[in-house]
Amino acid sequence: MGHAKGMSEIQFGVHVRPEFVAEVLTVPDNVNIERRLSRFERISNINAVRKLTILLGLIVSWEAYTQIANVEVLLFPSFSISIQALWETMLTGEIFEKIWASLSILVVGYVAGLLLSAVLLIVAVTSRIGGDILSTLTAMFQPLPAISLLPLAMLWFGLGAPSLIFVTIHSVLWAVTLSTLTGFMAVSETLRMVGRNYDLRGIFYILKILVPAAFSSILTGLKIGWAFAWRTLIGAELVFGALSGKGGLGWMIYENGDNLDTEYVFAALFTVILVGLLVENVIFRNIEMKTVNKWGMQH
Amino acid sequence: MAEGGAAGPAAAVIIRSEYEHKSLGKAGTGEVQRRLSWFERLSNIDSVRKYTVLVGVLVIWELYTIVADVPPLMFSSFSDTAAALVNALVNEGLLQNIWNSISTLFKGYVIGIGIAVVLVTLGVTTRFGTDLLTTLTAMLNPLPAIALLPMAMIWFGLGEAAIIFTLLHSIIWPVALNMHTGFLGVSETQRMVGRNYGLKNIRYIVKILMPAAFPSILTGLRIGWAYAWRTLIAAELVFGGQVMDTSGQMGAKGSNAGGLGWIIFQNQMDLRIPYVFAGLLSVILVGVLIENLIFRTIEERTVRKWGMQKA
Known part of the structure; x- marks a missing residue:
């Protein structure tokens, strides 16, 4: 090897630069090696400041647009009018009633959906035929938007809370079941063997081995289920609005849209966003931090 | 340790005497191998x-x-449903309604993805874009698109435009959110490869970020489709209610305007329950087809083939 390398060096000729000693090595003048960032740069490096500025900018341009273009309030209310409407409904307590009406149905449907899903999953995990039934049912019902069952639900349960709960259950059940089942299938054989080694069976095997190991997909399922349920519920209340009845935030949006009280529509939209943010960023974020993040399953 | 080593040779080693097993008859273990029965196979x-x-x-x-x-007015049997489905397909032009739904969905989907891509491109190339994108998605993603339908009906009137506007909202945010998260998760090594090639802006996004973040982009597309499909059916149901009190052109009786949601609503109003079930069946079929034909194929040709995701 060394020989061959020597040969090629001779063949191609290696240029060696003559050595030299640098006599004077001084720091050049007029150069800022280190400089403090300016005040503006320092402030704009804070994430929260930038985001709040953007939020403010959006609000200001919304307000300015409605003022300058002189848009009809009926078509597009300005930010200030919408906030005023929101404040008004808060003072009368109307908005809290609507939120409660929506959330109480959502919680009942969500919990019932989770319980049903748990029962189905227990059957599916413990027997092969159960697994087959569950995967067939999930494949069938998962692509069916829950809201499309609303006309039938209204026929079966009448106009009222039971119909809404029925469609909410349907929207939660399949999303959660599918995600959990996928999670269970992906549990590593090592963990399963640990469980079998401890002679865990049936419900104990599920609770002690499968659920903790698959928790990040279960959580994903819970989140998707919540998102579907929230969307379905608002949609269902809108459809109800079109027929009759009363109820939560969706109905408030529909009713005010129909009466062209658009500032109240926007107030209801704000509320829907706030409730969504609260559930996602407070409840689910907390669960995530206390479980999968703490256990090091997800960063 | 040293003590044990010293004691080793001194301890007596017991060697068992060798012996031969004279009679090892056939063990009574029964069949060692057996073919599975027909039923089991x-x-x-x-x-x-x-x-x-x-x-x-x-x-x-x-x-x-x-x-x-x-x-039968409450719950139709399977045979009635199947008969209704065939009849609706052959005589009542159900295919046209299905097509109406799909074409509306497709328009919204394509435009929505276009807008999402523009937003994310902005978000990746400038810091201001990132901030704008994250603020907008955080704010608007939790808002169910269907809640915008009443406003959309005021702005665009009763018709396809209002539905497409609502669909856009249901597609843009999940797609943009997932795409952006995917881009943020691209490894530094791959980014450096891109910079090494001198790729910038669009070419950097298309050649480096998109392939590397394809699994999350695909997830975003799937969630976007699921939301859009649900929103579309819901919107058509709401329009169904609207047709009762205004004379909108959506799904006027007897015509084949309107999509699947409208068909379900109209048939329920007329108490033609087998046709409601037939409508639900076709919603399921369309969903299964899109999921299994389109998304499964994309998945197999990209992320599975590239080894980014296991079966």
């Missing part, structure tokens, strides 16, 4: 089991309606 095939379950569900459905004598 058949039931080991996944698809056979699943189709059996499906047929079982249908039979139970049919039997339930016959045995429990359910009034």
Whole structure:
């Protein structure tokens, strides 16, 4: 090897630069090696400041647009009018009633959906035929938007809370079941063997081995289920609005849209966003931090 | 340790005397290998089991309606539903309604993805864009698109434009959110490869970020499709209610305007329950087809083939 390398060096000729000693090595003048960032740069490096500025900018341009273009309030209310409407409904307590009406149905449907899903999953995990039934049912019902069952639900349960709960259950059940089942299938054989080694069976095997190991997909399922349920519920209340009845935030949006009280529509939209943010960023974020993040399953 | 080592040779080693086992007769273990029975072999095939379950569900459905004598106005039997589906397909132009839904969905989907891509491109190339994108998605993603329908109807009138506007909202945010998260997760090594090639802006996004973040982009597309499909059906149902009190052109009686949601709503209003079930069946079929044909194929040709995701 060394020989061959020597040969090629001779063949191609290696240029060696003559050595030299640098006599004077001084720091050049007029150069800022280190400089403090300016005040503006320092402030704009804070994430929260930038985001709040953007939020403010959006609000200001919304307000300015409605003022300058002189848009009809009926078509597009300005930010200030919408906030005023929101404040008004808060003072009368109307908005809290609507939120409660929506959330109480959502919680009942969500919990019932989770319980049903748990029962189905227990059957599916413990027997092969159960697994087959569950995967067939999930494949069938998962692509069916829950809201499309609303006309039938209204026929079966009448106009009222039971119909809404029925469609909410349907929207939660399949999303959660599918995600959990996928999670269970992906549990590593090592963990399963640990469980079998401890002679865990049936419900104990599920609770002690499968659920903790698959928790990040279960959580994903819970989140998707919540998102579907929230969307379905608002949609269902809108459809109800079109027929009759009363109820939560969706109905408030529909009713005010129909009466062209658009500032109240926007107030209801704000509320829907706030409730969504609260559930996602407070409840689910907390669960995530206390479980999968703490256990090091997800960063 | 040293003590043990010293004690080793001194300790007596017991060697068992060798012996031969004279009579090792046939062990009474029974059959060592046995062919599975017909039934077992058949039931080991996944698809056979699943189709059996499906047929079982249908039979139970049919039997339930016959045995429990359910009034057909409340719950139609499978045979009635199947007959209604065939009749609707052949005589009532159900295919046209299905096509109406799909074409509306497709328009919204394509425009929505276009807007999402522009937003994310902005978000990746400038810091201001990132901030704008994250603020907008955080704010608007939790808002169910259908809640915007009443406003959309005021702005765009009763018609396709209002539905497409709502669809856009249901597609843009999940797609943008997932795409952006995917881009943020691209490894520094791959980014450096891109910079090494001198790729900038669009070419950097298309050649480096998109392939590397494809699994999350695909997830975003799937969630976007799921939300859009749900929103579309819901929007058509709401329009169904609107047609009662205004004379909108959506789904005027007898015509084949309007999509699947409208068909379900209209048939329920007329108490043609088998046709409601037929509508639901076609919603399921369209969903299964799009999921299994389109998304499965994309998945197999990209992320599975590239080894980014296992089966």
